[in-house]
Amino acid sequence: MTLAAEIKDTGPEKLLAPVLSAFWDEDKSWTLDVYRRHDGYEGLRKALAMSPDDLIAYVKDSGLRGRGGAGFPTGMKWQFIPQGDGKPHYLVVNADESEPGTCKDIPLLFANPHSLIEGIVIACYAIRSSHAFIYLRGEVVPVLRRLHEAVREAYAAGYLGENILGSGLDLQVTVHAGAGAYICGEETALLDSLEGRRGQPRLRPPFPAVAGLYACPTVVNNVESIASVPAILHKGKEWFRSMGSEKSPGFTLYSLSGHVARPGQYEGPLGITLRQLLDMSGGMRPGHRLKFWTPGGSSTPMFTDEHLDVPLDYEGVAAAGSMLGTKALQCFDETTCVVRAVTRWTEFYAHESCGKCTPCREGTYWLVQLLRDIEAGKGVMSDLDKLNDIADNINGKSFCALGDGAASPIFSSLKYFREEYEEHITGRGCPFDPAKSTVWADKDKHAEVNA
Amino acid sequence: MTTTPSEQGVQAQGVSLGMPQLPAPDYPDDVRARLEADAREVIARYPDSRSALLPLLHLVQSEEGHVTRTGMQFCADMLDLTTAEVTAVATFYTMYRRKPSGDYQVGVCTNTLCAVMGGDAIFEALQDHLGVGNGETTDDGKVTLEHIECNAACDFAPVVMVNWEFFDNQTVDTAKRLVDDLRAGAQVEPTRGAPLCTFKETARVLAGFPDERPGAVEAGGSAGPASLIGLRLAKGEMTPARVVHPRGSGGPQDQPPAEHLSSHDAPQQTSASDPAHPAGPVSEEEGE
Numbered sequence: 001m002t003l004a005a006e007i008k009d010t011g012p013e014k015l016l017a018p019v020l021s022a023f024w025d026e027d028k029s030w031t032l033d034v035y036r037r038h039d040g041y042e043g044l045r046k047a048l049a050m051s052p053d054d055l056i057a058y059v060k061d062s063g064l065r066g067r068g069g070a071g072f073p074t075g076m077k078w079q080f081i082p083q084g085d086g087k088p089h090y091l092v093v094n095a096d097e098s099e100p101g102t103c104k105d106i107p108l109l110f111a112n113p114h115s116l117i118e119g120i121v122i123a124c125y126a127i128r129s130s131h132a133f134i135y136l137r138g139e140v141v142p143v144l145r146r147l148h149e150a151v152r153e154a155y156a157a158g159y160l161g162e163n164i165l166g167s168g169l170d171l172q173v174t175v176h177a178g179a180g181a182y183i184c185g186e187e188t189a190l191l192d193s194l195e196g197r198r199g200q201p202r203l204r205p206p207f208p209a210v211a212g213l214y215a216c217p218t219v220v221n222n223v224e225s226i227a228s229v230p231a232i233l234h235k236g237k238e239w240f241r242s243m244g245s246e247k248s249p250g251f252t253l254y255s256l257s258g259h260v261a262r263p264g265q266y267e268g269p270l271g272i273t274l275r276q277l278l279d280m281s282g283g284m285r286p287g288h289r290l291k292f293w294t295p296g297g298s299s300t301p302m303f304t305d306e307h308l309d310v311p312l313d314y315e316g317v318a319a320a321g322s323m324l325g326t327k328a329l330q331c332f333d334e335t336t337c338v339v340r341a342v343t344r345w346t347e348f349y350a351h352e353s354c355g356k357c358t359p360c361r362e363g364t365y366w367l368v369q370l371l372r373d374i375e376a377g378k379g380v381m382s383d384l385d386k387l388n389d390i391a392d393n394i395n396g397k398s399f400c401a402l403g404d405g406a407a408s409p410i411f412s413s414l415k416y417f418r419e420e421y422e423e424h425i426t427g428r429g430c431p432f433d434p435a436k437s438t439v440w441a442d443k444d445k446h447a448e449v450n451a
Numbered sequence: 452m453t454t455t456p457s458e459q460g461v462q463a464q465g466v467s468l469g470m471p472q473l474p475a476p477d478y479p480d481d482v483r484a485r486l487e488a489d490a491r492e493v494i495a496r497y498p499d500s501r502s503a504l505l506p507l508l509h510l511v512q513s514e515e516g517h518v519t520r521t522g523m524q525f526c527a528d529m530l531d532l533t534t535a536e537v538t539a540v541a542t543f544y545t546m547y548r549r550k551p552s553g554d555y556q557v558g559v560c561t562n563t564l565c566a567v568m569g570g571d572a573i574f575e576a577l578q579d580h581l582g583v584g585n586g587e588t589t590d591d592g593k594v595t596l597e598h599i600e601c602n603a604a605c606d607f608a609p610v611v612m613v614n615w616e617f618f619d620n621q622t623v624d625t626a627k628r629l630v631d632d633l634r635a636g637a638q639v640e641p642t643r644g645a646p647l648c649t650f651k652e653t654a655r656v657l658a659g660f661p662d663e664r665p666g667a668v669e670a671g672g673s674a675g676p677a678s679l680i681g682l683r684l685a686k687g688e689m690t691p692a693r694v695v696h697p698r699g700s701g702g703p704q705d706q707p708p709a710e711h712l713s714s715h716d717a718p719q720q721t722s723a724s725d726p727a728h729p730a731g732p733v734s735e736e737e738g739e
């Protein structure tokens with residue numbers, strides 16, 4: 001087969017499936033007008049024609065799973081909300097996108113905020129909620145502006161407010177800007193933060209579905225999960241199930257970043273591989289090779305070039321020893337020092353540890369001390385086992401998943417790159433030149449040649 | 452949020468040991484009246500008033516540029532909390548500044564991906580160029596420099612944020628030019644986001660008051676170039692597997708037109724055209 005034919009067969013037209021991103025290239029894509037021109041708020045009409053229970057069953061049958069990392073079935077989360085309990089119910093959208101490498105919800109909200117608003121109205125109708133909150137991380141003011149504007153437009157058009165489209169549903173949406181704390185991406189810490197407290201995780205049970213915001217039944221969903229609901233309603237659950245696999249159906253946003261020729265957002269069916277994504281987008285930057293990558297942010301154990309053919313869905317990635325996470329595919333080439341990368345991530349976890357539990361607060365601190373020493377050539381061989389030990393004392397023994405996330409890069413990098421750690425110790429320093437990893441490294445080389 | 456020793460030092464400066472602090476001075480009457488009206492509007496958005504604490508801290512920051520004891524007292528009064536409760540929250544979150552700072556907060560992302568792609572070099576160069584360290588402000592009071600964590604823009608790495616607007620695909624040179632422009636008072640346009648306003652004005656948007664400037668919502672277009680890559684490929688608007696550096700269309704800030712005319716913009720060699728230098732998995736297969 002010729003190269004051209006091969007590309008056609010496995011070409012981007014076939015492998016990708018833009019749904020949420022389908023019209024981001026249009027002028028003013030974030031406005032209600034443009035959204036409506038692309039069947040916006042049609043899914044809502046279908047949803048409102050169903051009974052709330054049927055709607056929950058429909059979303060459950062579609063197989064939609066959470067896109068924020070854990071992959072819990074969205075319809076099931078909705079179903080857990082007790083009905084007829086006389087308490088207010090709340091929907092809280094987790095838009096606190098802060099997991100290192102993760103960059104899908106922010107462009108989604110910037111270019112297409114109405115998909116989220118429509119999804120919110122549908123979800124609130126299903127769980128019988130009359131007040132929803134969008135908890136957006138504070139550090140993204142351009143996105144905050146678009147959310148303010150989208151909510152305003154939706155109220156003006158009658159998609160929010162009282163008796164929405166004559167359905168009897170009343171719904172208020174509050175856009176809430178956070179103030180800088182990675183831990184608030186953890187759903188119970190997010191709830192504490194939304195209640196005006198320090199963002200620290202809560203003990204579960206009780207789960208948010210029973211006692212969430214203000215101790216009332218609460219659904220916490222990721223932006224992309226909720227934004228995917230309108231298309232499922234509009235085009236049908238069969239259409240949704242025609243993409244991806246039995247257990248991981250549907251489309252999703254993959255975020256390619258790092259030393260690749262074309263970093264960016266790629267929306268396609270679940271189960272695509274990194275090899276396919278790189279093939280269609282021009283591979284790694286010219287003259288370089290993939291060394292290690294994360295399938296779903298820094299908290300998911302890293303992969304190497306042996307894992308290029310792992311299907312990027314929940315089961316596929318788990319079977320290969322990692323997690324699909326947020327589908328943040330951070331790719332690093334052979335110029336990158338893995339010890340430097342892991343040290344920096346670990347510094348991040350130490351900084352962001354909320355301090356509530358000892359294994360995470362103390363463990364991440366000691367990991368940083370050891371890693372800094374190793375990176376600076378001051379480590380000894382026994383430090384490597386010590387790293388493993390400390391990570392083991394954090395993993396599964398911390399109050400929330402932040403600790404597990406901090407242990408992931410340690411375990412996985414020691415598994416695949418132990419020799420590189422050893423080299424830092426025996427060679428009394430880092431063998432890599434950080435200048436070679438920069439985006440401009442090869443451009444400078446060209447310039448010298450041309451001069 | 453574990454507090455670093457230096458942060459504790461900052462906290463301790465205003466505390467005289469052994470003597471309780473005098474109550475914080477109050478806002479002037481007119482300021483307080485204005486802020487109270489705003490605060491009531493914020494509180495009305497929530498079923499429980501305490502939920503308004505984070506936005507109210509943004510609000511007092513929009514008044515003074517940082518969170519003062521006066522501001523915290525104001526929040527406590529409005530929400531019927533103790534100042535200890537408010538302080539506990541204000542010191543937990545990194546976006547609240549606890550000392551006077553510059554009009555423009557320049558944050559260089561130094562989380563792993565941006566750091567490796569050039570963020571570390573940019574942060575170092577800016578410290579040299581401005582003569583300030585992390586969290587410090589230039590003498591003219593214009594720029595506060597800090598390093599920040601991943602800002603959900605990794606496909607635009609290396610990323611610099613100014614007052615929480617995106618400056619994508621930065622280099623050492625563009626970042627230096629950026630801070631020079633800020634200090635000179637030149638109007639600076641982010642790659643994604645609205646024309647810059649001051650830190651105080653930004654804090655007001657964060658408190659939940661929409662940006663009323665004409666064109667502020669539209670600014671920056673529908674989506675950044677990297678956000679559109681997958682869509683363009685799917686629509687057949689780009690040749691697959693042909694490497695053309697995507698950073699050329701990153702906006703006026705990061706790629707001045709002069710650079711476009713250089714030889715760097717010629718299509719670069721791809722795995723297909725340059726088998727001697729395999730660029731990725733494509734050529735791994737073909738090489739057999």
Ligand code: FES
Nearest residue numbers: 560565601602605
């Ligand atoms: S690592 Fe810099 S924006 Fe994600």
